[in-house]
Amino acid sequence: MNPVVAPWVRTRLRTAPLTAAALALLVALTAALAAAFPRAVDRYEDSGLLRTLHQARYDRVTVQVTAPRPDVTLPPAERAAAVRPDALRDRFEKVLTTPRAPLAIDRARSSYGLGTGDSPPVPDPWIPRPTGLPARISLFAHSDLAEHARVREGRLPRAGGAVGTTATEAEAAVTEATAKSLHIKVGSVIHVPGTDRAPLAVRVTGILTPRDPSGPYWSTVPLLRTPTLVSVPSPGSTPDRYWLGALLLAPDAAPAILGTRGSHPLYWFLAPDENALHARDAGRLKSAVAALESGPGLQRARALTDPFAEVNTGLDDVLTSYTQLRSGIAPLVAVAAFGTGTVAAVVLLMTGGLAADRRRTELALLRARGASLPGLTARLCAETAVVAVPAGALGLLAGLIAVPEGRAGYAAVAALAVTAVVCAALPLRAALAHRSVRVAAEREDVASVRPSRRRTVAELTLLVLAAAAVEALRRRGTSGDQLISLAPVLTGIVAALLLVRGYPLLLRRLARPAGRLRGAVGPLSLARAGRTQVSAVLPLLALLTALTTAAFGGSVLAGVDEARDRAALLAIGADARVEAQAPLPSSLTARVAKVSGVREVAAVSIAYQAKPDDGQVSVPLVGVPPDAYAALAGHTGLGAFPEEQLKRASSGGPLPALASPSLAEQYGTRRAFPVRLEDGSSVTVRITAVRSLTPAVSGGDFLVVDRAGLGETAARPTALLMTGDHVGGRALRRAVGDLGSVHLRSEERAQYADSPLQTGAERVYAAAVAAGGGYAVVALLLALLRAAPERAALLARLRTMGLTRSQGRRLLVLESLPQALLAAVGGALTGWAAIRLLSPGVDLTTIALASAQTPVGEAELHTDPLSLTVPAIAVVVVAVGVAGVQAWWTGRRGSVGELRAGDTR
Structure with missing residues (x-):
């Protein structure tokens, strides 16, 4: 075969201009994202360092x-x-x-x-x-x-x-x-x-x-x-x-x-x-x-x-505190980066693989006519490079413009890697498929081809690596080598390989009972699903990796939001809080209740220097209205209790008290004991309920009693706790004036994410998860579009045999459902399993609560139902939608164009 010449390449590009344009668009977009990612990380890390220096x-x-x-x-x-x-x-x-x-x-x-x-x-x-x-x-x-x-x-x-x-x-x-x-x-x-x-x-x-x-x-x-x-x-x-x-x-x-x-x-x-x-x-x-x-x-x-x-x-101490914060955030971003990068790489490889599969007959004919394998590979590489290299350069330029700050070298290497993968995918896949000269291509259906030994060894190796990564992450947390950051990705890859192994068995199991059904659509759709090409492992791999990454990433972001909400609630005790050193006027409660967004108001008195049993240890004693405070505790989830447990008996006696566990252990729940207040008065209380949290005070020990049982001075409220949606801070401060300080839960929550290192990492994480989901959709569309000509021809033949349009739509939908359902259910289960396996080693405290002044416990990773179900449902919807649109469009075009002489497909 002669050396690579331009006319052959130019002819191929003229033959399929839309395919070349789609490839160029995919390469440019991927190169732009790859180039922008390291620069975006540099930008938010530098901004975080600058903020740290300014705050010091x-x-x-x-x-x-x-x-x-x-x-x-x-x-x-x-x-x-x-x-x-x-x-x-x-x-x-x-x-x-x-x-x-x-x-x-x-x-x-x-x-x-x-x-x-x-x-x-x-x-x-x-x-x-x-x-x-x-x-x-x-x-x-x-x-x-x-x-x-x-x-x-x-x-x-x-x-x-x-x-x-x-x-x-x-x-x-x-x-x-x-x-x-x-x-x-x-x-x-x-x-x-x-x-x-x-x-x-x-x-x-x-x-x-x-x-x-x-x-x-x-x-x-x-x-x-x-x-x-x-x-x-x-x-x-x-x-x-x-x-x-x-x-x-x-x-x-x-x-x-x-x-x-x-x-x-x-x-x-x-x-x-x-x-x-x-x-x-x-x-x-x-x-x-x-x-x-x-x-x-x-x-x-x-x-x-x-x-x-x-x-x-003190610059070294400032740098140490910054690096500690960054080291807690960077591994989580690396998880998203590896997941999205894996999905993108799979999609790029799948693009080359599908192109080689589409041109299998052409390439086999060239080999049969004497084309050498190196010469054929060089031609395919040149054909792809003519499209991919300019697109990669444009993508790099777009990434540099989109993110002006950061290192340009890393961006160039990332874009170059994308271009190299695209240029090598088609030639290598073609060289692998056409090592030997064959006149007719052998059938390579999922249901008939058995995995080779080399594939088995590779799958077992991946399984061992995934198990090692999961175990390392559970033991050491996210602070480790890059293998730990690959744990969710490896979990998705292993799950995809296992599902591909089990997919033929499932189809065989379903084929027999489907054969006894009335009508031809059901058995035919299962038979068609069984004839899916072996190359479908790449779309399934992309889908499961993307769904696992989306589930893990969505759960991380949801866990961050939940931790901040919880921390703000513990700090404020309600949706809004007004507190003063001196007693508040009684008219303020009614005035505050009229503020926009306020639903309920609980007026409480807090004596921080109350001394139980006339001792030397001070304990906050909170006087509350039992009904309003019980409703507040139930709404916030901070130590909910029945209001009857605090109401004083009409016959007098000690005041029922709600206490922290340590106080209940120290003073018991059976005996009454005196509590001396700051104004010199004294009350006798008996602990009737024990809770670890209460809205009025955050952390530590506390006693909560009925405010009506306190003296006139001690019962005067010093704090107002409010619940409601979207409490207006400006209106509330205007109503309070100089009588007390106003604290909003929303403002407290915003303080936990004031570092560019946190907000930047969250944005990059969210963008990476979204990009992974987008690539999963692209993988699904490529797989469906690859089979579109064959499906169109099938429908045309079946319509000549009497198949109606509605039956054709059902056939295509049912044919695409097995793999879509497999990916959706497998992705949801894999995401759930990955989160359950990896949650002991993932601590979200650093990224969620780095600015928290008061410890509020560890922010743990939990499964987020929306992150598990929405991407999985989207996969099924896209697969069914594409199949339905294809059936509708094929029905409009008619059958003549599909039934060409010599069509062997």
Whole structure:
């Protein structure tokens, strides 16, 4: 056979343009999804890292290099020269080169300077003294003050010549917050105590507004921006307090600070360049930070600044917390990625396999006429590559445009892998089917062909791998190697292989009783189903893998939603909650009940410092209206109880109480015991019901009693618990006003998914599951369309024998039902089994409740009925719908076109 030439390829493309266009569309779409996936993961992981850095304070994230003040034994001129701006700037430029990649430093947001360190008290009486203690003031000669602040009043400070260590006067500026809290005005003079000399008189020449108050320049040392009211222990019940503030001197006036009291450290604050930090470099970032704090980086920093310099940062702790969150989320995303990738790969292979099966007669004829196997394979590869390579390139470009951020290399490799699979599928399948020259193709029906030994060995190998993956996931959880992430996929593959093995047996079992039925449609449909090609294993494999992945993924997403709903309910205790420290007015209950969305309101009083048995341990005691509170507990599912268990007897006696299990074990359920309340009153209670949860308080111990049995003061409500659909937060806050704080269950729930790492992973997971379902539909359609010509010809022949149109529709529907039902029922059962097998090793707490402040237990994986049934029903509906449409369309076209001379199909 001659080498590959273009005319043959061009002729083949002209012969089937629609097929080539459909293949190009499939390749482009798959390449685009494959290219977008790694970039989407990079994007949400980088966004999550950026959010983590923003949520952490800059005094933790910034790399702080500090050095002790110049040696006091040096001449004053040398000490002053060591802290002047030129000397500090020179060392700053050198320190910037200390961190190694990938830790990049943002020079514009970094700073350096000299401070007093210890803050001495100042004697000026006009500065506020909340408890009589004098205010303390820190002096800073901070770099580039004019670039990071706007002058609101006055002017920036100046040095006024060569300032030395013995200077007695200096100029400074303060921020608006410092001026407001310390009553500082332009022209105010503050006397900072000196060391063996008169105090340094600092005159305030300007009040500044920070340009970026939350940035590292002002937030690495928050005192630069905002003064602090410091509390110190005192013998009395009220702690002593004093103001701590900062004065910002001109950098040229830094030597004057050396003459005041304090440790006077030199500092260089290196702010990380957030735009240059990537989640994929988290491990190398931690290594770079560790090298700075106690490794080669520290030695280099000391060589460039001072032999006793220290490097401190909390960036490594921030990175550790982020990597822990990411490590809990990434395996779940990997499960969806492997599932969707497997389905897509099966569909691409099936496309080549179906094309080879459709052209079996043509290829067998070419082989019979002398075509060599390598030459035939090369022609088919060139024919496919002409379509697949441009489509793959377009798909890659679309993926890069759709997701601009992320690594382009991984996207290119993914798109290239898709293109390579498509280019190799048809040639390899054809080479495998036409290894030997045969004049007529042998029959390869599912019901007649028996599996080979090699197939048996491969299936057993997959079974062992699936069992190992499931066992590893149950033992170690999702934190492991990639085999664990393949567990759901392998489960679906093994189930598909088992169903293919059992499918012929099922058909044989059904064929005998169907033969005794009246009419020809039933037996004929089963006979037709038994003649399904062996290549139908690929559509079934795609369907079961997709259904298993969809069931597992849908259950994961449903479990996440359920865990967040549960956590929000435990935190709030109802759909909405109003709580105050002081008793709420009685009119507020009626006003709140009129708010849009509110259905029921339970007014309760909560005494958090109640002491049972006059002991020292405090327990929350909740006074409730039994009927409304019982309805609330039943609605929320938090410790439901009959209201009769709390109603006090008309004859008096101890109050019935609902208690937590630990309190019931401690005080018993038979004896009555006194409870002393915060207002000094006391009630006697007896535990009549035990529940682990109750809506009014979250977690811990509690006592719930009838509010009518409390004293007048203790019975006044301090909280309102509301149920209802879509409670209006704005209207509720307007109704409550300043009387109490308003908490909504919906707002609490939203806080659990505030990290881009969570929301991004959920979106990628949902998209992967949806894409897997789409590929399953494509696989089903390809399988049905492959058999469409043969079915059309069959209907045409049968109509010449008297088959009616309604019988033709029933025939095609019944013929497609066995495999569709097999896939649907098998997929649902496989998804259910996979979830039950893998749920002990899957913890959804990280992705669902990473932001939860209060532990609410482990979020477990449960089966989601919708995720199991909806995809399975969709498979049956699509199969039946396609068969019905084909029967209808064939009936409209007539029989002449299908009954061509020489048609052997």
